[in-house]
Amino acid sequence: MKNRSLLYIWAALVVIVLVSILSLNRQGFTMIGQSFSESEHVRWGMEEFYSKIGPAKLNPVNIEEAKKQITISDEEIEEHRTRYGSLSNQLEDIHGQYVDRIEEAKNEKNEIVRKALIEERDMKIEDIKMNFKDDAHIEAKIRQEKEQSLTQYLNEVKSSTHSLPIAYELINADTGELFSSGDVLVPSIYKKQFNSAKGYLKAHSLPGQNNDEWTTYYAYGNNAINEDNINAMANPVQSFEGTVIIPKTAVEKGGVLYPQYKDFNRGKYALYTFWLLSALALIVLFTVLKFRKEWVTGTDYDARYATLKIDIKVIGMLATALILFMYVDSASSSVVNLLQYPRLGRIGSSFIGFILFGVLPTALLAFQIVHATERWKKKEAIEADIKNSYAIQFLKALQTMFLRKSIGSQTFILLIGFFLAGVGFIGMFMDPMLFVIYCLCVLFFALPISFIFVRRAAYLNKIIIATEAMATGRLNEEIKIEGKSPLADHARNLNNLREGVRSSMSEQAKSERLKTELITNVSHDLRTPLTSIITYTDLLKDETITPEDRAKYVDILDKKSQRLKTLIEDLFEVSKMASGNLELHRQRVDLTQLLQQALAEHADDIDQSGLDFRTDIPEEMLTAYVDGQRWWRVLDNLIVNAIKYSLTGTRVYVTLRKTGDTAEFIVKNITKYELGENVDELFERFKRADTSRHTDGSGLGLAISQSIVDMHGGTMKIELDGDLFKVTVTVPVK
Template identity: 45%
Template sequence: MKNKWKTLLSLFLMTWVIFSFFLLINFGTQYIGKSYFDSGNFNANLGRFKDGIGRYVLEPFDLEEAKKQITVTQEEIEYHRNYYGSLTDQVANIKAQYQERIEQAADDPELQKMLTEERDRKIEDIKKNFSDDEYVEEKVRKQKEEIIDKYAASQKEEEKVFLDEFNYFAYELRNVETGETFQSGDVNADAVFTESFGRKNGYLVVNSSRTIQPDYYDDTLMNHEIPVTGKVFRFEGKITIPKSMMNNAYFKEDYQAFMLSKMSLYGIWATALLAIAALLTFAKPSLDNLLSHKRGKGLFLQLPVDVRIAVVLISASLAYKFILDMGNLIVYNTYYFQNEYWIRYIFDLAYHFAFLFIFAAVSILGAVWIWESLDNEEKVISEWKNAFLYRLSDGIQDLFLSRSIGVQALFILCVAFFAGFGFAVVFMDLQAIVVYVPLFLFIALPAVIVFLRNAGYLNRIMKQTEEMAEGRLTAEVEVKGKSPLAKHAQNLNELQEGVRKSLTEQAKSERLKTELITNVSHDLRTPLTSIITYTDLLKNPEITEEERNRYIEILDNKSQRLKTLIEDLFEVSKMSSGNVELKKERINLTQLLQQAVGEHKEDFEKANLELRVVLPDEPIYADVDGQKWWRVIDNLIVNALKYSLSGTRVYVTLKKVGSMAEFSVKNIANYELGDNVEELKERFKRADESRHTEGSGLGLAIAQSIVELHHGKLEIGVDGDLFKVVVTVSAV
């Protein structure tokens, strides 16, 4: 038990030394070797006295001189004159103001006459305002004189207050320029404070210039501040505070409090020196025993090193706070000790020192134990790997993969931390609850609500994601707000839609692949079957020469047909792979279209189709491969020739739209087109599903590939039986 009290005494002495050291740093310059008359409070009041004696005694306000300096500018005259509007506006306003009153006084002729005369005088005054500058100038001058008169009266009142407040000062001052002397009190009496002025110490300088600011504002006055120019005077002499006046000085209690604070600080610093001596002598063994306390040290070192450091830093911060609070009590609240509140004052000091002792002890012991646990590099590495923050580092890195989520999570953690810290502060100082409760209600509580709501929303998203993983793609994840979770929900919905579209495209691709194989087989087998059939017929020696020639002609047509199919298929395949060279040059699209239309004009007439061609008046040029662009135009015209209803019109148009050249072909189809017109651009796809018409079914696919190679656009439109193809490419 005896050793325990010794160790507590050692810790108390260390706390007292630390407390005294910080008081020395914070308040030493204010009190060591200083008197009350060096303090900031006294010098502020001394400054007020110097300013007041110059203003009210040495160079008081000269009313007549201020009035002589009044000036009225033409701008001020115009401002006053037009403040209520133009002449007609003001006259009309006065008449309107008096009209009703005059009418109401119809039963009292004398009153009516007085009102009429009053109105006429105001109207006459207004008219004179607009006709006579001197008349207006005199009005403005009088307004300024009234302001100066009121200012002079206020200066007299302020002078009385000043002389009553600073009656403990004595002074004897002489105007260096005029020789006039001002004296009050006995400056030669025994004084507690003296300040001299002169060539050696510097003169007391007084400037009689001032700017008068009225305590009321007349809006008809343009400039309310009235400058009064004065002179700068120098005074020599001295200002004193006689000892006999100390009892009358208002700062008597402040002086006594300063001296008591000074003696208190000197006493604390003296006892701190004794405490240091004790720690170096008889208290040292107890201190060594305390710093190596096995039980407390063992419990403390079980904490991660960063948590230990945090505990020490927080304890040190709180200890420093209590040091400052105690310092302020000793320095600025000592006057409590001089009256009936001295019991409360002593209690406040004891209360603050108790908490200072606790937090200082934790800081001292914790710092020493941490230092011992990190005395070599191996221990530092080992301790850091077991640190709380180090173990969280991987999780923190993953947390900030989404910056928004990371910031929000960090914000929630900070709110939780400061909410707990604030509770601790409220526990120590109940007055802090005034600040803590609003912060808790408007920051901490909403943050918790948002966290719980987002946690529930996350669970809902995870549940619906699980259903998506099981193949149920019917229900979309609900998107709520604009949070990262809402964005994640939106991404899941887009992923679900992408999967749904992928399945649809896959089914479509399988269907088109099947149709492609069927159509290719059909289109290749038809001419091949004919070739085989007519070849077998030619082998018959009994056929006539005429039949032989007819069979040879059919074989030639079918062979050419088969060749065309194979070449078209090869060309589509090559263009789809992008393995095509374009020889671009400046081509006249108008001329190219005229040539293409001219080659098929007779074919349209034979097919009983009326061809309508609309071309621009001026040529349209484009940077294209002429041979391949010819193929585009020819394929589209031939497509219209093959699939147009007999007896209808086919429209071929070329025009310039902005910076683009637009080529279009419109016709009435002789087969029902169906809904999905985009599939017509697929290879071997035709509107004629029965495939009775001639053609490879590659025309639109080839045209589409060529247009895309030129960075153009091919669009198909269907309105009932009306079929329309529009090709656009950049014009030059």
């Protein structure tokens, strides 16, 4: 209890010192050592006097001469002419204004009113017609309006007054003309002399001219006295010498300025007293009442506070500091008024504000800072606090919330609407109390609900994405069970279903590996070159064959062995792709250049094939992030297939282009073999367009290409229309 009392007393002294320092910074220059004649009230009043005395008395504008400076532009004439529309529109409008009134007067047999209305209507119609016929007619009307407005404006300037009781005696330095008001020889509280040594009083002819703050004067009838007119009508600046005073009688009892004089002195000496007491409070804070951390540590509050999340602690500390800052800022501005005009009610409300928004926040902020400092010294504890904070959990949940954009976007819109819907968001900038209420609502209501909502949405997204992965056959990851909600039960059921599907797919994979068709095709394609090798090897054993036949047999053996090697390598590559052991080495590759190189590589084969290759390749670079060697294999396979299986004498179209965010490679040709309707079979391993299997090739080209394209995240599509064969390959360019 004693420690708590000492903490509150310490906090009260700190608040007094803070308010004193800020008020000293704000009012010190205007109060310390200053007299009433140097106060802001007198200073502003004299600035007003010097600004108005020139235009009103010393150097006024001649109204008749000023009228001569008025100019009227062609734009003003045209604006006045068409202000209410075209000639036909204006005439129709005038006619509509009077037709009912004239008819009413006629029905009432009031001939005098009827004739007056007709005459008035005809005059307006004639005036409108003249507007569209003669510019001078419009110019005369505009000039009259501007002259009236200018006269009114200059008369207001000449009749303007100042707020202080000022006496002056001023002589025009050029003409010797004397201007005076009051007696400048009486005792004064303010006195300023103007002469050649101390500087002349510069009298301008228009307000604002002395500080270049020109204001365009808008007159009636939408006609303005613009800045050019003002510059033209302004008189040259006149120099005056003489004396300007505020008589001492103005601040004596009963004088005009006596209440302001009395308030100024009372406030000044009250502030002196307040600043002196604050200095004593500062001495006490550094001597008798030094802050001790024991005042806040080791208490029940400290133990309970330690269980809060670090987010709540940080927000609470910032909110406390903000409340204290706003109070000190407000109190430092209002303390002079409180001391100048002390009232029992104002003193009571100020004391309550001092306790609620000054002392308590200061004590709480000291407690929070000490707790944070002690916690910071424990490295493991602060790391655990950050790891378990709401912010980290919220960020993790927010990251997973957008894995499914539709739900994530809807949730985010709801959150935005929730936080911005309240009137408090606007009101908190208008009143400190509303800001405190809004912060409390966000802290204890909005943030917890948002946290729960985001976590639930994130968990739902995890379950949905895992379900989609299961539907596409990706069954590697198990859904984590979180809590005991219905979502957790659903996740548990999905995990059981996943295990069942995995078992079923494993059995199906074993069955696929034993397909008879695959074994038959592999056996046939491997046995054909192997049989040739055995046959020609036996022939080479005959010592009676001629050298020419021997060379011929060796050449056949070389071709068959190379074919066998190609078959085995393709089969090995397909096996690696099927097992997922093939790695891609991606890099930025120019697809345009790669295709040109592939076509150049087969230029001789194309010339000998009797085919007419038509290419449509972009001139600029078309780059994608691919494995260059593998992508070369795709292009090579498709070009070779076109050469092998296209009908002789036909055209082959090769196209490369960019479509959106993808690169699109297209090959179209007329096939020499009848392919049937099921083009999907061409992607199967060891399938050929040549069903007799007399052509070279492994039958793995399209299967290998399909696997490479899939590994790059692209697509490969075959279309067949009669004998027209079209294959389209796309790959992302980003």
